[in-house]
Amino acid sequence: MTMKRLINLKRTEARRIFITYSAVVIAYVIFQVMSSSGFLSSSMRGMLVPICAYMVMAVSLNLVVGISGELSLGHAGFMSIGAFSGVASAILMQSTITNAPVRLALAMIVGAIFAAIAGFLIGIPVLRLKGDYLAIVTLAFGEIIKSILNNFYFGVDAQGLHFSMLTDTTRLLKGGRLIIRGPMGISGIMKIATFPMGFILVMISLMVVFNLVNSRSGRAFMAIRDDRIAAESIGLDITKYKMMAFVTSAALAGAAGALFAMNYSTIVANKFDFNTSILILVFVVLGGQGNMLGSIIAAAALTVLPEKLRGFSDYRMLLYAIILIVTMLGTNNAEIREFFTKLNPFRRKEEA
Amino acid sequence: MTFLNFFISGISLGSIYAIIALGYTMVYGIAKMLNFAHGDVIMVGAYVCFYAVSRYNLNPFLGVIIAMFLCTVLGILVERFAYKPLRQAPSLAVLITAIGMSYFLQNTALLLWSSNPKVFPSIIGRGSFKLFDGNLSVSHITVLTISVCIVIMIVLSLFIGKTKLGKAMRACSEDKGAAQLMGINVNATISMTFAIGSGLAAIAGALLCSAYPTLMPTTGALPGIKAFTAAVFGGIGSIPGAFLGGLMLGVIEIFAKAYISSQLSDAVVFAVLIIVLLVKPAGLLGKSIQEKV
């Protein structure tokens, strides 16, 4: 009996994974075809890459919030580290690696590595805490990262790389380039991020997360989330597993940050503030904790929504807030949900 | 003397954080939710007070009372329509709704009162007490804010500790289910908590803008986050903790600016917070709950 249930459970899980992959692939094919045949508005075309980046952010945060069960309010910090290190490395590689997609891929890897290191260092103190206290410490780290990047200078010249904090003391030789300029961020970025690369990154992060979740470690994550004490008593090394989820999540966020940044000609540290962390958390909660497809749909929908509301000019952000509240009520309150289900028979399918 | 002056500046700033943190911590203590819209209720309170005083030339204290009344009504409405339907929902859903509410209030304020900053008339003027031949000055508003903080702290503690409603609040905070079985109207109690928290927000708004007089639709947002940090610092849920946390946060921020680096002061503040939480994982005065196996 239990064996049968387990097999059933595995089947549903496998089906869910399959649906998620195919939904992403189908959506990609549709949008790629529409985009190349000119059916897509500039507005939509411009959002394809950031949507991919936000999807990866949402999936990676869902690993921490949904699977591992820790509330993180500083996820944008990792995105920021990935963005700055990724873009800086892409600029350094500009002359040696002329192939743009290769350079982008390398930059995303660099971004992922730096963010993973930061994730590891931050994870050491953070994962000793619990609940809301853990949340506030991640918020604090997010702010610290922002503050440091706002005071960080990094340049390159014939003599090599130069770093400085607080004031620009790099004193570059003629012909050198000050890449990160404190509060002014990075300017003049070559926009090499593309939709296909974004798609690949979304697929990779899904694979990483699904493989992790359905491995021995993944079951350990969920055991810890559901009952920490029981998990500990059967000898699971809680810190190790939490760290694994945290670092993986940070690495994916770093790659997403690099992708995101290279879609614009300029970035600043202030972009990746508390509000951005919250935005990503909204994707996760709206899409359903632990539900990767939900995260992906929510990320896309909530990125497109404010753009679609432009017709309402001054009332746009007010409407956005109302829609956000109503959706949260609609998906979390039994009575209201019932009301909406009656109203729209297709709704349940969208959410699944 | 400079040191003392900085200390006093820190206390003034901290007293503002403290009064906002009191509202946060009270709602958290009872309803177990992070009400991120609290900062924006403060902003609404400040605007109401501003219009009462500058447009209708009312007495500032009357202005504060009107603001308290309207904010209490606002708090009850917000609670009724946005938070109450989510009583059974996971706490994250409530958190996101609170953030949505924060956007809602900010954007409504933007439409109603425009983005142009207003200069708030101080409710008690801008004078200060001079000590040590004028080497040390403490502004009236600081003294007022701290006094108000202490009064609110004592009244709240007494209210929660001694009155019947306060007992009901504590019961809800401990165990909602058990409280219900004991005949406590949990919903009404939580609504009451929000009403009180929002009323306090109006006072905080008037004091915040009396001390730092520019008023914009986003005025409440950042002090709100800082005050939230202060509440956690002191041990969220603990009323004296919020007061202590607020004052300490203010002093640390000013000292970090003065003696470490004005550029990195925020980083220093948050680093201190992290260290405190590592040493005392439930904040300075928070109860650390023993896990039951």
Next chain:
Amino acid sequence: MTKRIFTCALLILAMSSCAFGAPFKLGGTAPLTGGAAIYGTAARNGAAIAVEEINAKGGDIQFELRYEDDTHDAEKAVNAYNALKDWGMQLSLGSVTSKPCEATAAENFSDRIFALTPSASSAAVTEGKDNVFQMCFVDPNQGTASAQYIGEKGFAKKVAVIWKNDDVYSKGVYDTFIEAAPKYGLNIVSDTTFADGNDTDFSVQLTDAKDKGAELVFLPMYYQPASLILAQAQAMGYAPKWFGIDGMDGILTMEGFDKSLAEGVMLLTPFNADAKDELTVKFVAKYKEKHGEIPNQFAADGYDCVYAYYQALTQAKANADMSAEELCTKMIEQFTTMTFNGVTGENVKWSANGEVTKDPKGMVIKNGAYVGLD
């Protein structure tokens, strides 16, 4: 939504039918919500007044203006820009704030849509782009001009600077000010900052300036934090000379502001709402009538942008049937050669890289109004 579009369409139809030619589609992005909304709404309102005036003349050149919200964020600005492109924007007003404008300017450059930004002042906005022009001073010029002004007029030797550490505008001015200061015999004795999260209490910065004996405090920032600094300095009994830049403009028009606090504050600004010339008087009166407020520098820049376009389009004999790219070539030609008179300056010229040259006016606040410094 459809209803709205329909009414919009009707409106456009009505507008174009009474005009002689089809209108030029003029679009810009600006922070209309969020913390920077003060600047965005002002620029939009200013531009809207100019468009209304020009359209009322009923000449060959008619405009249709559309502003999209960018919430002072580069990502949203590109989205807003793309929305404008879908609408069919022919001429662009760039973005109002610097960082978003850097992002949209790159798009303007690759799409060959000409841009004239009212107020995005960082140097990176125009750098390397032949079709992006500024109506405001570029930040580095303001820093140098301020240092020169202070030094040459002999206002002070010991100078303190308080600047905003997470703001492109403030940092841009600060950098060149610090660099130019020694040249004009200025000694920077105190150099302190603030940022978004800690922009309420300035006691540390002011104490530092006071203790180091600064005779003048330079404030490269917008007027909202500056008003707090002035109030707190007065409370602690510190009365140095104050020197601000164009972002300081607007301080006198804040509702409820005690103007005596700003007494003696000097600032470099291209716009003076109290000026008595005909253009300014007319513009200020119109703005007040429509929005109940006195226009600030952003509104004036927005207003001038539209008139600069009007002049350039008239001289180029352009018509609204031309594509954005044709207009772009024509506009580059005009803007690099023409001279423009507006509310933010006379004899305004542009260099080939898009930077404006106009004389910053030194102003001092006396009895709650601007008075020329010279």
